[in-house]
Amino acid sequence: MGEILFLAHRIPFPPDRGDKIRSHHVLKALAQLGPVHVATFADDENDVEAQRDLEALARTSIVSQRTKPMWRAGAEAVLRGQPVSLTAFHDAAIEQFVERTLRSRDISAIYVFSGQMGQYVPANWRGKLVIDFVDVDSAKFEAYAKSGNPAMRLINAREGRVLKAEERRLAARADTSLLVSHEEAALFASRLTVPARVEALENGIDSATFDPFSTLPDPVFAGLPGHKIVFTGQMDYAPNVAAVLRAARSLMPRIRSVIPGVQLHIIGRYPTAHVKALDGVDGCRVWGRVDSMPAYLRAADLALVPLEIARGVQNKVLEAMAMAVPVVASEGAATGIGAQHGREIMIGEDDDALVRHSIALLRDRQRAKTMGLAARRYLQDRRSWQAVLAPLPELIGMTGQGESHAA
Structure with a gap:
């Protein structure tokens, strides 16, 4: 039975913002299919404290504190010809964790959550690769470039341009590229230069947590x-x-x-x-x-x-x-x-x-x-999470598996 490597740009605990809500539920669903190894980042003390929740779910994990200042990420991006989105999330410890995990564990699938984390997939990887872009980040920066002061317009225009090239590169590598809606998937596919499998995996909602009939107002x-x-x-x-x-x-x-x-x-x-x-x-x-x-x-x-x-x-x-x-x-x-x-x-x-x-x-x-x-x-x-995430086993090549494999 294969294992799963999950790469996320933010720790999926606590699920208190849009991207973390999605990654939280995806990770929980993956943990029902096989042992999951997680490499991710923490933004603040709340994220650091949530590491215990992650460790209870993942077989192994690393949570790296994001401390790189944006000026340094920007300088690295210019020198390397990369998006700032990549250099801001480049971390040697995570790089080493990924290399060690792929060498020592029977990893059959890598699930990349957010394009920033695609940089950690080694060039020689031949197993299943699913990249959950969530939305088209490059288009967002292109929109930013239409307003604001001239300097920020130039910065955002560059980010949109080089990020678009990175999205194309990753989509060409992936078995499946996922977007959060059919509209976003169609936009993403229209911006590619080579054919790629692009699908929508929509967001769900936890209607038990967000329940007006069992919630007392503040x-x-x-x-x-x-x-x-x-x-x-x-x-x-x-x-x-x-x-x-x-x-x-x-x-x-x-x-x-x-x-x-x-x-x-x-x-x-x-x-x-x-x-x-x-x-x-x-x-x-x-x-x-x-x-x-x-x-x-x-x-x-x-x-x-x-x-x-x-x-x-x-x-x-x-x-x-x-x-x-x-x-x-x-x-x-x-x-x-x-x-x-x-x-x-x-x-x-x-x-x-x-x-x-x-x-x-x-x-x-x-x-x-x-x-x-x-x-x-x-x-x-x-829009229940169980319903919207039903395609996951097929996407990562683990159909027919269903027991919990948390640590």
């Missing part, structure tokens, strides 16, 4: 006056920052002019200085990291997701829908969800539409409740 949050609009996510992630700035500056003043007292609650760890500056301004409240996202969603009246640059499937949308919170989303934020506009979600093509939909749902609480419940039913029927 008492402090629930006790605040007025309608509560929420935006959730990692608040040092540039598209999220841009989205809340858009919401605070362009959308909320117009919503509050019709429904006074409405507040926008920005919930998620690592808020940047620009995000923190919104706290207390025109109905905005910045919370930072919270103990239980379901408890806050349980008390929310509306989730507003006005993302302008959105790659892949937005977990923030899935989580709100699972908690039966009505969602108003931009077209980009709704991509890959598959929910029907007007039934399970409201999709706005511009600021006018986002404001109009938000006001309508805040005014009509019965319609909002009906939409939230329809959204939850939609996810329960189509």
Whole structure:
């Protein structure tokens, strides 16, 4: 029985942000198929503390602390002609762990989570190789290059260009390249220069954790006056920052002019200085990291997701829908969800539409409740993690195996 090497750019514990939620569930599913050996990175103390959870699941593992400053990663990238995304995640200890594991263990499949980790697959590897790109990172940097100051435009344009070349190289090597949605898979395939197997492996949702019927609302949050609009996510992630700035500056003043007292609650760890500056301004409240996202969603009246640059499937949308919170989303934020506009979600093509939909749902609480419940039913029927990860055994060549092989 073969074993699996799992390479991830962030430790899949705790599953408290989009990419870690996906890698967490993928890793748990792989551990049911065979012994798994994991090489990954820690960003902060919470990640380091989560190493015990990883060790309980993996047969062997290494968690390397990311300490390389971005200026150094950038310098290395220029000297090597590589994306900064690769040099930022280059680590000698992980390189040695991979070499040792492949030499000493019966590894039959390598699962690479995020393209940054493809650099650790040796040139002579001949077993199964699955690369989960999640979304098309190069396209994201190309979008970044269209705005901002001239220096950042040049930097982002270069990153998009060299990252696109790396994605093509990895796709040509992989048995299968995975993307988080059919739309993202089609975009990725359209950017390749040689034929490759590209498939969608969608994100699921843990509807037992995100369950409005068994979750008590956070008492402090629930006790605040007025309608509560929420935006959730990692608040040092540039598209999220841009989205809340858009919401605070362009959308909320117009919503509050019709429904006074409405507040926008920005919930998620690592808020940047620009995000923190919104706290207390025109109905905005910045919370930072919270103990239980379901408890806050349980008390929310509306989730507003006005993302302008959105790659892949937005977990923030899935989580709100699972908690039966009505969602108003931009077209980009709704991509890959598959929910029907007007039934399970409201999709706005511009600021006018986002404001109009938000006001309508805040005014009509019965319609909002009906939409939230329809959204939850939609996810329960189509998006359980067990269902979406069912293709994994075939993808890594381990069909017919099903017992747990945790350490």
